[in-house]
Amino acid sequence: MEKWTYWLEHKLASPMTKLSEQRHLRAIRDGVISALPFIIIGSFFLILAFPPVPEQTWIAQWAQQHRSEILIPYRLTMFIMSLYISCGIGYHLAKSYRLHPLAGAQLAIAGLLLTIVPTIINGNTFVLPMVNLGGHGLFVAILVSIIAVEILRICQTHRLTITMPKQVPTSVARSFEALIPVAILIGLMTLFTVILKLDLHAIVSYAVTPFVRAGDSLLGVLVPVFLITFFWSFGIHGVSVVGTIVRPVWEVYLAKNAEAVAAGHPIPYISPETFYQWFIWIGGSGATIGLAFAMLFCAKSKVSKTLGRTTIIPSLFNINEPIIFGAPIVLNPILIIPFIICPILTATLSYIVTYIGWVHPTYIMVPWTLPAPIGAYLATGGDWRAIILVLTNILISFLIYLPFFKMHDRKLHRLEKNNQTNF
Amino acid sequence: MKVLFVCSGGLSSGIILQTLQEEATKQGVQMKIKSVGTEQFETEILNGWDIAMVAPQVRHRYQQFKAAADLVQVPCEIIPLQAYSPLGGSMLLETIKRCLGID
Numbered sequence: 001m002e003k004w005t006y007w008l009e010h011k012l013a014s015p016m017t018k019l020s021e022q023r024h025l026r027a028i029r030d031g032v033i034s035a036l037p038f039i040i041i042g043s044f045f046l047i048l049a050f051p052p053v054p055e056q057t058w059i060a061q062w063a064q065q066h067r068s069e070i071l072i073p074y075r076l077t078m079f080i081m082s083l084y085i086s087c088g089i090g091y092h093l094a095k096s097y098r099l100h101p102l103a104g105a106q107l108a109i110a111g112l113l114l115t116i117v118p119t120i121i122n123g124n125t126f127v128l129p130m131v132n133l134g135g136h137g138l139f140v141a142i143l144v145s146i147i148a149v150e151i152l153r154i155c156q157t158h159r160l161t162i163t164m165p166k167q168v169p170t171s172v173a174r175s176f177e178a179l180i181p182v183a184i185l186i187g188l189m190t191l192f193t194v195i196l197k198l199d200l201h202a203i204v205s206y207a208v209t210p211f212v213r214a215g216d217s218l219l220g221v222l223v224p225v226f227l228i229t230f231f232w233s234f235g236i237h238g239v240s241v242v243g244t245i246v247r248p249v250w251e252v253y254l255a256k257n258a259e260a261v262a263a264g265h266p267i268p269y270i271s272p273e274t275f276y277q278w279f280i281w282i283g284g285s286g287a288t289i290g291l292a293f294a295m296l297f298c299a300k301s302k303v304s305k306t307l308g309r310t311t312i313i314p315s316l317f318n319i320n321e322p323i324i325f326g327a328p329i330v331l332n333p334i335l336i337i338p339f340i341i342c343p344i345l346t347a348t349l350s351y352i353v354t355y356i357g358w359v360h361p362t363y364i365m366v367p368w369t370l371p372a373p374i375g376a377y378l379a380t381g382g383d384w385r386a387i388i389l390v391l392t393n394i395l396i397s398f399l400i401y402l403p404f405f406k407m408h409d410r411k412l413h414r415l416e417k418n419n420q421t422n423f
Numbered sequence: 424m425k426v427l428f429v430c431s432g433g434l435s436s437g438i439i440l441q442t443l444q445e446e447a448t449k450q451g452v453q454m455k456i457k458s459v460g461t462e463q464f465e466t467e468i469l470n471g472w473d474i475a476m477v478a479p480q481v482r483h484r485y486q487q488f489k490a491a492a493d494l495v496q497v498p499c500e501i502i503p504l505q506a507y508s509p510l511g512g513s514m515l516l517e518t519i520k521r522c523l524g525i526d
Contacts, residue, residue, distance in 0.1 A: 017483035030462075235504050237431050237480040303510065310509040314438055321435030321480060326508035330479075369434070 005331060009234045016227075017236060020244040023096050027149075028142055029244040031089030032251060035081055036365070039254070042078030043364040045070055046258055052382020071262055078365075079262070080133035081255055082141035086112040089145040097153050103178050107152055107185055108145035114189035115140055115200045132201045135255020138248055139204045148185050155181040215249045218351050221271050225347045229286050229340045235330040238285055247273065257363035261381065267361040270354045274362035277318075278376035278386070279350035282393055284320025286339040287346055289372070290397025292323060294405040301412035304405075317369045327408070334408045335401075342400040346393040359385045425455045426519055427467060427497075429488060430478035433460035439478075439507055439515070446512035465491045474523055475499040479507050498522060 019025070049070040053060050063070060077084070086108040094104020116133070118126040132140070155161055160180050164173040192198045214220050224246050228238030243250075254272035261267060283289025292315035295308030304327075311322045329335045353359050362379040370378070372394070376386040430436035436458035447454040459467045461481060468475060468491050475492045477485055482501045492499035500522045506515040 014483075021483060021487075033462075232480070235479045235507075236483055240431055240481065241483065307509060310438075314435075319434050319438065321430070321478070321507070322438050322509045325479065325504060326510055328504065328508065330504055 005234075013231060013234055013236065017231070017241050020241040024093065024146055025244050027089050027093035027096060027146070028248060030092040031085050031087075031142075031145070032247050034088035034091070035084035038077040038084050039081055039251075040365045040367060042074045042076075042081075043254075043258060043366075045072075045074040046261060046364055047378065047381060049074070050261065050381055052377075074258070074262065075130065078134075078255065078258060080130055081135065081251065082137040083109065083112065083133045085138065085251075086141040086145040089142060090149055093146060093149040094152065097149070099149070099152055099156060100174060100177075103174065103181075104149045104152060107148035107178075107181065108141075110182070111144035111148040111185055111189055112137070112141045114186065114193055115144060117193060134259065135252045136205065137201055138252050138255070139208050140200050142248060143204065144189070144200075147188075151185050151188075152178075152181040155184070212249060212252060215246070216253060216269050216271050218348065221275075221347055221351055222344055225276070225280060225343050226340065229343055232285050232324060233330065233336045233339065235325065239281075243273075250276075254363065254365060257361055261363050267363060270351060270361050272362055274365055274379045275350070275354070276347075277368050278362065278372055278379050279354075279389060279393060280343050280347045281318065282346075282372040282390060282397065283315040284318050284323070285343075286320070286324070286329065287342045287393065287397045288320045288323050288329070288339070288401070289315055289394050290342065290399070291327065291329075291335070291338070291401040291405055292320075293394075293398050294402045295323075295327075298402065298406065299409055301409050301416050303412050303416070304409045316371050318372070319369070332408070334404050334411075338401045338404045342397050345400065346396055349396070350389060350393065353389055359383055359389050424453070424473045424519070424523060424525075425471065426457075427464075427472040427475045428456065428458040428478065429461060429464045429475065429481065430458065431461060431481055433458045433463070435480075436478050438509065439511075442509050442512035443515050443519075446516045450516065452516065461488075464488055468492055468497060469495055472497050474519065476519065476522075477501045479504050 020029075049063055049067050051059050051063050087105045090108025091101045091105040095101040112133070113128075115137070116128060118128050121127055131137075161177045162179055164176050192200060224242050227242045231238035231241050250271070250273035253269035254274060257267045257269050257272060280287060283292055292308065292312050295304050296312050297308075299305045299308050307323070307326050311320070311326060314320065314322055324330055327335055329339050350359075354361055360380040360383040362376075364379050364381055366375055366378045368375070373387045373390045376390045377384065380386040428436040428440060440456050440458050443456060444454065457467070461484060464475075475488065475497055477488050477499065479502055485499075485501055489499045500518070502515065503518060505511055506518055
């Protein structure tokens with residue numbers, strides 16, 4: 001058994017965690033995360049524009065009449081999330097190279113903007129089409145931001161910069177330092193977009209479509225679900241590892257779902273990150289809410305009773321490290337079984353229920369520390385059936401964890417009786 | 424002693440801190456503790472801490488934390504799995520003392 005866990009942790013889990021700590025992937029992760037406040041607040045305006053109340057009420061009437069105005073804050077934040085994300089990626093990647101972060105952020109923004117050709121209206125008004133700054137442009141934003149910062153880095157390591165004498169103030173010297181990398185980036189992007197007339201967004205979108213489709217299939221949901229609990233089984237933050245690689249796709253789903261709702265179209269994707277958060281990770285990764293209840297109501301041993309009391313409140317707000325390390329689930333062959341099985345079951349159920357249209361797909365992002373029924377209700381734009389699905393999943397979680405918890409608890413209880421515990 | 428904790432979002436270590444604080448009070452140890460998320464670690468570590476403790480679930484990022492802590496010569500250690508629990512207060516305090524070379 002020990003050899004087996006050693007092999008799993010050192011040969012399987014640790015190369016994957018190393019991959020997730022790769023410099024560029026890390027910059028993408030931190031860049032995407034830096035945009036989340038804008039996505040959360042921006043998506044809030046979708047609830048205002050489509051309030052979850054009957055159509056005859058004055059609120060619904062008012063929202064309908066002013067919908068396009070209500071959605072303006074959304075259009076300038078979540079709807080163009082790739083602009084914010086590219087800024088974040090440029091900043092974090094430059095910082096990781098110990099380059100000037102602001103220069104990295106600005107270069108990334110310039111790179112992204114130069115993939116888009118402004119439309120000319122009335123002969124002299126230039127309009128920037130926004131759609132490629134949104135979810136549709138996210139992969140290009142990632143790619144271009146990385147290229148932009150790499151140009152900056154290559155110029156610095158090869159001393160391809162205009163260096164000013166020491167007497168020149170730092171801020172002035174910095175702007176001169178950036179001249180050559182900016183010239184190279186703008187030259188390159190102009191060559192692509194203006195001279196060769198390449199539509200990078202169409203090309204990249206064509207290339208990633210199979211992955212984007214696959215990620216929204218049932219298997220595409222179950223694989224990350226399994227991997228996240230697999231990492232947690234060794235006590236490694238699963239979402240932090242898996243999310244580093246998958247989160248860009250999750251954000252694309254969320255962005256496209258929100259765009260569809262704002263445009264009055266059917267919602268295209270089942271599984272943005274919000275789907276995992278509200279329907280699967282109830283009480284935290286591994287859907288441990290059921291275990292928290294089992295501990296609170298069915299514990300015999302003193303240890304479990306104490307843990308049940310201390311972990312229930314954080315569990316309601318989806319914080320479950322105290323349970324994962326306290327129970328413990330980590331490296332515990334008994335509790336790892338429900339920890340892995342339960343989310344797979346609730347994920348499958350939630351996927352099917354959403355697929356056949358009994359519950360709206362999620363398209364609004366709310367802070368992950370809300371209790372799940374509230375979070376699910378808001379994330380689906382106010383679908384009360386989402387609450388029923390969450391409560392069902394909580395019941396499933398409780399029933400699956402209960403027998404394994406009892407087994408685990410009996411062992412602790414016996415140990416306590418024999419006075420062999422150190423607690 | 425001043426101990427800085429880092430976990431993913433700074434929330435779970437906050438809960439562990441309460442346990443540690445209770446244990447420290449019980450043993451009569453003067454302690455200033457704070458928990459931060461991975462994002463704030465690099466700036467917070469500059470504010471004069473005696474030791475930085477890394478939550479086990481983010482141990483795959485230990486090298487980065489250590490690099491930041493090394494710059495200001497603050498020791499940086501990973502919390503053992505068993506100590507990162509609401510019931511692990513005394514073990515956690517022991518670990519910190521040992522890392523700092525205090526009995």
